[in-house]
Amino acid sequence: xxxxxxxxxxxxxxxxxxxxxxxxxxxxxxxxxxxxxxxxxxxxxxxxxxxxxxxxxxxxxxxxxxxxxxxxxxxxxxxxxxxxxxxxxxxxxxxxxxxxxxxxxxxxxxxxxxxxxxxxxxxxxxxxxxxxxxxxxxxxxxxxxxxxxxxxxxxxxxxxxxxxxxxxxxxxxxxxxxxxxxxxxxxxxxxxxxxxxxxxxxxxxxxxxxxxxxxxxxxxxxxxxxxxxxxxxxxxxxxxxxxxxxxxxxxxxxxxxxxxxxxxxxxxxxxxxxxxxxxxxxxxxxxxxxxxxxxxxxxxxxxxxxxxxxxxxxxxxxxxxxxxxxxxxxxxxxxxxxxxxxxxxxxxxxxxxxxxxxxxxxxxxxxxxxxxxxxxxxxxxxxxxxxxxxxxxxxxxxxxxxxxxxxxxxxx
Numbered sequence: 029x030x031x032x033x034x035x036x037x038x039x040x041x042x043x044x045x046x047x048x049x050x051x052x053x054x055x056x057x058x059x060x061x062x063x064x065x066x067x068x069x070x071x072x073x074x075x076x077x078x079x080x081x082x083x084x085x086x087x088x089x090x091x092x093x094x095x096x097x098x099x100x101x102x103x104x105x106x107x108x109x110x111x112x113x114x115x116x117x118x119x120x121x122x123x124x125x126x127x128x129x130x131x132x133x134x135x136x137x138x139x140x141x142x143x144x145x146x147x148x149x150x151x152x153x154x155x156x157x158x159x160x161x162x163x164x165x166x167x168x169x170x171x172x173x174x175x176x177x178x179x180x181x182x183x184x185x186x187x188x189x190x191x192x193x194x195x196x197x198x199x200x201x202x203x204x205x206x207x208x209x210x211x212x213x214x215x216x217x218x219x220x221x222x223x224x225x226x227x228x229x230x231x232x233x234x235x236x237x238x239x240x241x242x243x244x245x246x247x248x249x250x251x252x253x254x255x256x257x258x259x260x261x262x263x264x265x266x267x268x269x270x271x272x273x274x275x276x277x278x279x280x281x282x283x284x285x286x287x288x289x290x291x292x293x294x295x296x297x298x299x300x301x302x303x304x305x306x307x308x309x310x311x312x313x314x315x316x317x318x319x320x321x322x323x324x325x326x327x328x329x330x331x332x333x334x335x336x337x338x339x340x341x342x343x344x345x346x347x348x349x350x351x352x353x354x355x356x357x358x359x360x361x362x363x364x365x366x367x368x369x370x371x372x373x374x375x376x377x378x379x380x381x382x383x384x385x386x387x388x389x390x391x392x393x394x395x396x397x398x399x400x401x402x403x404x405x406x407x408x409x410x411x412x413x414x415x416x417x418x419x420x421x422x423x424x425x426x427x428x429x430x431x432x433x434x435x436x437x438x439x440x
Contacts (some may be wrong), residue, residue: 029060029417032123032132034149035141036112037220038066040077043313043337046070049139050077052413056136057083057404059414063126065119068093090126092119112140113199116148123152133421137161137203141209141234141334143217144190146199152205155420158203159211160234162334163190164220165355168370171267171331171377176291179261194220208420213335214355232412233360234335237344237404252279253327253350253385256316256338259286264329264352266295270378271327271350273299275385281323283308284317321344325388328357329381331370335360343401348388350381360404364397 033056038049043412053064066074068091078084094115102221123135135154137147143161150156161348167183175183204210204221210229212218218229255268265288272280282292282305289307296305301377311319316338320326326342335356343364351357361367366384368377387393402408 029136029421030130030132031056031060031062031134031136031417032126032130032149032152032154033062033136033138034116034119034123034147035064035066035138036115037118038064039070039073041073041313045139045141045275048141048234048335048339050074051406052138053087054081054083055236055410055413057086057416058410059087059417060133060381061088063088063090063123063130063132065090065092065116065122067091090122092122094118103210109145109237112145118386119150123149127152127154134417141213143204143212143221144193144197144200146197146201146203146215149198150203152387154215155208156203156206157209157211157416157420160209160213160335161211162213162217162234162356164212164217165214165332165334166190166216166220167262168331168352169352170373171370174264174266174270174374175261176266176288178200179288183262190220194222209416211416214359216355217334230416231359232416233404233409234356235337235340235360235404236406236409237340237401239408250277250279251325251389252281252323253325253387253388254281254283254319254342254347256283256311256328257328257330257336258344259284259292261288263288263333264331265292265382267329267374267378268327269299269301269305270374271329271381271385271398272304273301274379274382278382278385279304279306280327281306281308281319283311283319285310295379317345320347323347325350325366325385327381327385329368329377330355330357333357340401340404343397343404346394346401347396348393348397350384350388361397362400362403364393364400365394366393 033053035049037045039046040050053062056062071091132154135149135152136157137149141161144163144164172180204225211232212229213234257263296302326349327346333355339357339360349361349365353367355371358365358367366387368380
């Protein structure tokens with residue numbers, strides 16, 4: 029079987045989208061020969077990592093970038109979506125050219141994993157798998173006060189962009205219509221899709237556990253929680269700090285950087301918890317993994333995360349997950365998740381997060397985290413990927429596949 033995989037973000041040793049893209053092309057390569065269309069700036073790290081991969085004979089990378097003048101649109105996160113849309117059509121052109129000699133069986137869009145941006149891979153005239161994609165999680169508007177002015181403005185723009193994409197944008201609408209199978213990362217994204225496309229959708233986790241780490245050090249003077257992620261308003265840093273204020277025996281390690289750090293440091297000072305909070309800055313993945321072996325819970329009150337890799341990494345170290353009832357974290361955490369309802373105001377939510385931290389210390393909480401991690405390993409997920417390919421190639425017009433759901437989810 030031959031697959032054309034569209035993976036704009038695909039890089040070994042990374043978290044978030046690049047790490048997910050890399051993991052998924054490897055899982056597909058367990059069942060098929062894969063031609064990965066990705067960005068040229070991933071080339072050095074990809075080719076270095078390929079040497080040690082058991083799947084290397086089945087992975088073929090095609091590096092694509094737009095002309096230099098087009099790079100002016102893209103500076104960090106600024107202009108990335110516009111650049112990405114144009115990049116997709118360059119990737120489509122390369123895929124169609126390759127198809128004349130390779131003769132692909134399936135086109136599969138992996139990253140960017142966003143349901144409302146759409147995929148040019150849908151025009152490849154092949155059986156098409158779209159996802160796993162997210163982006164369907166709305167904002168719990170009662171929690172807007174924890175975002176600050178800039179964070180609230182961003183959420184208003186995001187809500188407008190999602191609405192325009194759902195009802196007016198031609199590329200995502202064509203992608204949903206042409207897809208033989210749509211993989212979504214969480215229930216909210218499934219419900220956000222137009223009803224006529226939900227019958228050919230499945231909920232499938234995007235994040236995968238690399239391995240389970242059983243060695244832990246419990247030498248702390250008191251319980252310690254970890255908050256890890258970009259310091260931007262919707263990640264819920266303020267909620268994490270307010271939860272700490274309501275949990276007086278806990279300490280909190282904040283790992284990450286972002287434009288919200290100064291505001292969060294000010295909030296910690298206002299709450300008189302600076303002596304129990306440590307801002308650690310950006311850490312390498314190995315340093316973060318080491319830290320996970322020395323804390324007691326992951327505090328992840330993100331407002332609309334789709335499939336955060338940090339949750340699976342925490343599970344692999346036996347950490348209970350304290351999170352909101354939104355998006356990917358409770359799906360990934362399963363029985364190891366201590367979930368708090370987001371329908372309340374910020375003060376109520378922070379108190380419930382603090383209470384959930386205490387429950388994270390209960391006997392059996394870490395064992396449940398390790399059990400859940402074992403369900404999300406690379407090997408187990410590779411089997412599911414093989415089943416997805418088999419379903420689509422056996423019946424390219426598949427319209428109502430049996431649900432493949434995350435632990436604890438109900439069929440749509």
